[in-house]
Amino acid sequence: MAVTDTAIEGIKQMIVSGEIQPGDRLPKEAELAVRLGLSRNSLREAVRALSLIHVLDVRQGDGTYVTSLSPRLLLETMTFLVDLHRDDSVLEYLEVRRVIEPAATAMAALRMSDDAVSALGRHLERIGEEPSVDELVSNDIEFHRLIAEGSGNAVLCSLMESLAVPTQRARMWRGLTQGDATRRTLAEHHAIYDAVRGRQPDVAAAAATVHIAGVEQWIRTALVPSSTG
Incomplete structure (x- = not known):
């Protein structure tokens, strides 16, 4: 289990056991890091991850609080780690x-209007070079939606959109725990965009393959290692 996951598991156990309740403030960072046997950097990453899924609320100058979710909803939210580590269906998606x-990206390279290609480029420019993880994932989902729409095939577009949601949390987790995930994602998106803009369907298809395969391989090795045996 990754160090960040260990930190999250420790905080989760404190919540599940009832030691800290929704609305309670977490112990101070230094105290909690010592208690969990972790570095303060690892603890910060865990807190950041849990705040993104609304389990924790970080209040500047005040501390970090467990959200006011009901125990049932809180436990349902925490199952995201179980989903990622024990459910191989994300790999199937x-x-x-x-x-x-x-194939859809190759079709987009041939069929997207010039205006749609320009809109795709503007979408990439808006995110900047150092987006937050949630901004990165939201931008990623919209980028692939625009590509799907550009394929000109409504059935294919609908199918691709249906595949985006089941892998969203895995992509969020990759962004939090893989150091170069942001740089790689943005570079791969630009490679796809350049091929689409250049009306190069074969290059566009290859760039899309590299992009999706990279996410898939990382999940195989980092999130569900049992599936690689």
Whole structure:
């Protein structure tokens, strides 16, 4: 289990056991890091991850609080780690994406209007070079939606959109725990965009394959190692 995951598990156990309740403030960072046997950097990453999924509320100058979610909703939210580590279905969704998205991207390179290609470029520019993880994932989902729409095939577009949601949390977790995830994602998006703009369907398909396969491989090795045996 990754260090960040260990920190999250420790905080989760404090909540599940009732030691800290919704609305309570977490112990001070230094105290909690010592208690969990972790570095303060690892603890900060865990707090950041849990704040993104609304389990914790970080209040500047005041401290970090457990949200006021009901115990049932809180436990349901915490199952995201179980989903990522024990449920291989996310890999199956990515396998399907790896099959169909290169074809859709090749079609987009041939069929997208000039205006749509320009809109795709503006979408990439808006995110900047150092987005937050939630901004990165939101931008990623919209980028792939625009590509799907550009394929000109409504059925394919609908299918690709249906595949985006089941892999969203995995992509969020990759952004939080893989150091170069942001840089790689943005570079791969630009490679896809350049190929679409250049009306190069084969290059666009290859770039899409590299992009999806990279996410899939990282999840195989980092999130669900049991599936690689």
